[in-house]
Amino acid sequence: xxxxxxxxxxxxxxxxxxxxxxxxxxxxxxxxxxxxxxxxxxxxxxxxxxxxxxxxxxxxxxxxxxxxxxxxxxxxxxxxxxxxxxxxxxxxxxxxxxxxxxxxxxxxxxxxxxxxxxxxxxxxxxxxxxxxxxxxxxxxxxxxxxxxxxxxxxxxxxxxxxxxxxxxxxxxxxxxxxxxxxxxxxxxxxxxxxxxxxxxxxxxxxxxxxxxxxxxxxxxxxxxxxxxxxxxxxxxxxxxxxxxxxxxxxxxxxxxxxxxxxxxxxxxxxxxxxxxxxxxxxxxxxxxx
Numbered sequence: 001x002x003x004x005x006x007x008x009x010x011x012x013x014x015x016x017x018x019x020x021x022x023x024x025x026x027x028x029x030x031x032x033x034x035x036x037x038x039x040x041x042x043x044x045x046x047x048x049x050x051x052x053x054x055x056x057x058x059x060x061x062x063x064x065x066x067x068x069x070x071x072x073x074x075x076x077x078x079x080x081x082x083x084x085x086x087x088x089x090x091x092x093x094x095x096x097x098x099x100x101x102x103x104x105x106x107x108x109x110x111x112x113x114x115x116x117x118x119x120x121x122x123x124x125x126x127x128x129x130x131x132x133x134x135x136x137x138x139x140x141x142x143x144x145x146x147x148x149x150x151x152x153x154x155x156x157x158x159x160x161x162x163x164x165x166x167x168x169x170x171x172x173x174x175x176x177x178x179x180x181x182x183x184x185x186x187x188x189x190x191x192x193x194x195x196x197x198x199x200x201x202x203x204x205x206x207x208x209x210x211x212x213x214x215x216x217x218x219x220x221x222x223x224x225x226x227x228x229x230x231x232x233x234x235x236x237x238x239x240x241x242x243x244x245x246x247x248x249x250x251x252x253x254x255x256x257x258x259x260x261x262x263x264x265x266x267x268x269x270x271x272x273x274x275x276x277x278x279x280x281x282x283x284x285x286x287x288x289x
Contacts, residue, residue: 001049002194002281003160005033007064015058016048017194023057033069033195037159037246040143045197067115067191068162069141072248076139076189077237078166080106080179082227082252089260105228105236110166110250111184118193118281121288122167124269125185131170132267132287135253136211136275138223139164140230141195146243151231155203158230160195163283164250165211165275170259170266191248193281201279204230208278209254213271221254223277228252 002017006024014033015024027048030036036044082105116122124132143159166183167190173182201207206224210217230251237243258266267273267287276282 001045001197001200003027003033003036003048003068003197004192004194005066005068005070007066008058008062012066012070016052017060018057022060024060024063025052025057027051034073034246037141037143040159040245045199065117065119065193067117068193068195069191069246069248070115070117072112072115073246074244075109075111076164076248076250078108078110078183078250079226079228079233079252080108082106083221083225083254084227085221085255089255089257105233107237108179108183110189111180112189113186115189115191116187116285117190118283118285120187120190120285122190122273122285123185123187124267124287124289125169126269126289129169129172129185130266131259131264133168133170133258134211134213134218134267134273134275135166135168135257136209136219136277137164137166137250137253138205138207138209138277139191140249140251142234142243142245142247142249143198144245146234146238146247147241149235149238151235154231154234155198157234158198158203159246160197161201161205161277161280162191162195162248163193163275163277163280164248165190165273165283165285166250166253190275190283190285192283196280207280210276211256212274212276213258213267215272218258219254219256221256223251225254226251
């Protein structure tokens with residue numbers, strides 16, 4: 001099923017999106033997606049389906065869409081250079097920042113005060129940014145606390161998946177020689193349009209992932225092309241960190257970002273970016289000031 005966060009009649013709530021995506025069925029008893037995740041057990045998804053009440057349905061066109069987890073409890077954990085062709089294009093753009101041998105995964109984080117939703121305008125922060133870029137990524141949401149998880153058990157810890165646009169200020173990212181600041185400006189983590197629950201796709205997910213800018217296809221790959229897979233990511237990190245329920249992991253982006261084009265082609269005000277992952281949906285945002 002697809003779970004969403006939305007606002008209706010001035011109240012923010014969570015719900016199940018109907019199969020034809022014209023109706024939303026509110027989920028009672030939880031004030032946020034984080035609270036729902038906290039209640040996770042192996043029967044949760046079945047209970048949500050059984051709790052759908054047709055008489056309580058709300059027209060999807062009548063709600064205000066929010067990111068599925070608008071205010072993550074912790075920074076989003078991210079993977080850098082996690083698709084081979086993206087590694088090559090990144091090194092071409094700035095070899096000092098992105099080149100060289102990388103025998104281990106690159107982990108960094110993004111500060112997210114509030115994640116923009118599908119349809120929201122993204123601030124370009126053009127007062128300090130001259131090279132604004134997009135990155136379509138599969139977001140993985142953990143269902144329960146994970147510590148010392150064996151790779152073969154990671155699938156038991158997955159709540160669901162979403163689409164993330166890892167918006168990046170390349171000049172800030174490369175100038176500081178680390179990625180936190182250039183990835184964490186306000187509004188730089190659009191997320192949505194929903195969470196696809198883990199039971200809806202085979203594990204590990206092998207899903208088509210794309211991005212378009214003003215209708216032009218830029219990225220076109222599959223999530224099974226990751227260098228470091230979800231099993232390794234969660235197992236390795238949980239060997240020394242307790243990954244709390246609701247943790248969001250952005251698993252990296254394939255080739256086709258703006259800095260990889262010849263010449264590099266960055267986003268400007270008014271551009272429309274569409275990040276889409278098979279079965280999950282499309283995340284569309286317009287670039288603002």
